[in-house]
Amino acid sequence: MSRTPAHLRLGVNIDHVATIRNARGGTHPDPVKAALLAAKAGADGITAHLREDRRHIRDEDIATLMAALTVPLNLEMAATQEMLGIALRHRPHAACIVPEKREERTTEGGLDAAGQIDALHPIVDALGKAGVRVSLFIEPDAAQIEAAMRLGAPVVELHTGRYAHLEGSERAEELRRLADAAALAAKNGIEPHAGHGLTFDNVGPVAAIPQIAELNIGHFLIGEAIFGGLESSIREMRRQMDLAR
Numbered sequence: 394m395s396r397t398p399a400h401l402r403l404g405v406n407i408d409h410v411a412t413i414r415n416a417r418g419g420t421h422p423d424p425v426k427a428a429l430l431a432a433k434a435g436a437d438g439i440t441a442h443l444r445e446d447r448r449h450i451r452d453e454d455i456a457t458l459m460a461a462l463t464v465p466l467n468l469e470m471a472a473t474q475e476m477l478g479i480a481l482r483h484r485p486h487a488a489c490i491v492p493e494k495r496e497e498r499t500t501e502g503g504l505d506a507a508g509q510i511d512a513l514h515p516i517v518d519a520l521g522k523a524g525v526r527v528s529l530f531i532e533p534d535a536a537q538i539e540a541a542m543r544l545g546a547p548v549v550e551l552h553t554g555r556y557a558h559l560e561g562s563e564r565a566e567e568l569r570r571l572a573d574a575a576a577l578a579a580k581n582g583i584e585p586h587a588g589h590g591l592t593f594d595n596v597g598p599v600a601a602i603p604q605i606a607e608l609n610i611g612h613f614l615i616g617e618a619i620f621g622g623l624e625s626s627i628r629e630m631r632r633q634m635d636l637a638r
């Protein structure tokens with residue numbers, strides 16, 4: 394994942410290929426096949442969220458991805474002992490710690506790192522010692538970035554869900570919060586990433602924030618693949634990101 398510093402990396406989240414597979418059981422469509430195709434289409438990395446209820450990605454998907462991928466795997470995980478054990482067993486390139494509520498449809502809101510420093514500390518520490526690059530999925534908020542600094546996390550992923558859902562001046566205000574948070578993180582030696590709810594229509598302004606090094610995008614790309622294929626949806630996202638940079 395090292396190209397010129399201006400290169401904005403694209404992590405493709407393949408969870409929803411597994412959602413479709415699981416709707417009927419069996420093995421089709423195969424998220425690992427999608428991950429390999431995504432890498433061929435220009436994804437710099439693959440992201441997969443192993444949820445507590447295994448509603449999309451399953452344990453065996455993580456093992457197969459680790460064996461098959463030639464690009465880095467970013468494992469999204471809740472801060473639990475079960476997930477820590479799995480991450481330490483597989484040692485993916487990166488682990489992004491996300492808040493997880495069983496009843497939510499998707500990851501709603503960022504991790505309250507500031508309110509959970511003591512609980513997160515041993516998890517961030519153990520992952521870091523195992524050589525896994527830890528990221529915290531947080532709201533674009535100075536208190537959360539300060540918490541990431543206290544925790545020694547090398548990366549934060551800024552939650553763009555609010556930005557994606559707002560409109561007009563409220564969206565512009567949220568974009569400013571994202572830009573300020575990215576600048577604050579970078580100034581303090583933390584690499585800012587961003588993701589959630591990004592589409593062809595809204596990715597540009599986020600991609601233009603110069604400190605942001607990586608975007609993680611899933612649902613829209615997999616949905617768009619229904620109409621034009623996965624390679625085409627990823628290549629178009631790549632093009633939109635490069636245009637904005």
Ligand code: PXP
Nearest residue numbers: 500530588589590609610611612
């Ligand atoms: N980043 C994180 C940490 C996430 O939890 C998700 C959703 O799983 C994404 C990025 C991708 O969001 P979306 O599927 O809306 O593109």
